[in-house]
Amino acid sequence: MTRLILDKKAFFHDLDYEPHPGQLEVHSSRHPRRIVACGVRWGKTLCAAMEGLAAAMAPRDRSIGWVAAPTYDLADRVFREIQLLVQRHLAHRIITMRDSERKIVLRNMAGGISEIRGKSADNPVSLLGEGLDWLIVDEASRLKPGIWQSHLSQRLIDKKGWALLISTPKGKGYFHELFKRGQGKDPAYKSWNYPSWTNPILDRELIERERARVPERVFLQEYGAEFIEGSGAVFRNVRECAIGRLSEPQSNVIYAGGLDLAKTEDYTVLVIMDSRDRRIVHVDRFHRLDWAIQVARVQSATARFNNARICVDSTGSGEPVYESLRAAGVNAAPYQFTQRSKADLINNLALLFEEKDLIIPEPRLWPEGIDELEAFEYSVTDAGNVRTGAPFGMHDDCVIGLALAAWAAKKNRVVQCQFADVGSTVESPMRKSLGLRF
């Protein structure tokens, strides 16, 4: 065992990689399941890339390993790191390396053939098939539920392969379960949980600046690497507000609506609410329909609800659809999305949920809406900014449709005459009350 670890160390040395103490613990462990739940910029991706490359170079007749993540973009982070290392230090061992296929074939130290492939878990069909010697999963806590259990872990059975799952923590899902097994519960598992600041290369001052910039629960999760239930959730009290029924239009009620238009592969969502108590009365969700049919469908629904005023996401390709809606007589106002205007829109909705000041349909009546609202989360971008959005692989069109409806209802209530001004981005008082900075 000692020899192997020493060899790996020497190999890392040749690659100019000196693991920091936390990374060293991960590299030294020989547990078949390793779970690294550490803060952002801790060095997870580099550590995993080095581990994958070391496995590929190990003397074997043949070996195959995967680098998987919730999306191709994310899988590429580890895969490209490996690719760079190979180009820089091991070019003479390349048999094939094709970007388009996310596949590297190397001649390993015994002259055998080792293959490394990049895989996206948002396409489970591509996860079928071969038995693996090793598997790395980056951003593992963000995999869709069930993917690890039903697709990935299966690949390791035939060859008794090892897995290294790396991620910042996120709530208490399957990743947390695996993490707990690694805390002494199961001898096959080993897990680590270190905050970002245990990476000695990381500037401590920068981290403290981040602490002041982002909401505390986001900081604790992303940098502190704490497993906090609902820590990244943007909307609180979703279930408490999900007690409503859909209903038919009533005369003398002013209805307000929001329309999020399908862009490439998502849905168009129309949400209509009673503007007095922000009770949702109508939801419609459709996709892959011709634009003319969509316009007709929205026109007919809004007409039925007393010519409801709706806010429409008119950004980019939404603009011509917005124009068609106006031409069809829909009482629509444009909402242009910018980082700032989106923050205002989401904050407004977050505050309504915080104060339980709206009523959405019961979960059985609007399951996709409830799912999206509960999943909608804060995250920290590569540039260190806090953004809100759906987790990888999930939609947010119900959330945006609802947020636009709430915005339209707000305008109806407060300053009806300025309805056309919905795109304005005045400083919002709720931002302060929620402690958010964008």
Ligand SMILES: Nc1ncnc2c1ncn2[C@@H]1O[C@H](COP(=O)(O)OP(=O)(O)OP(=O)(O)O)[C@@H](O)[C@H]1O
């Ligand atoms: N042992 C090390 N020696 C030198 N640089 C390192 C080491 N570990 C990590 N780094 C550098 O620190 C930065 C963060 O590392 P990495 O991207 O691996 O972290 P991460 O935990 O995956 O971050 P994120 O949460 O953003 O995905 C990178 O620039 C990486 O090159």
Ligand SMILES: [Mg+2]
């Ligand atoms: Mg990373």
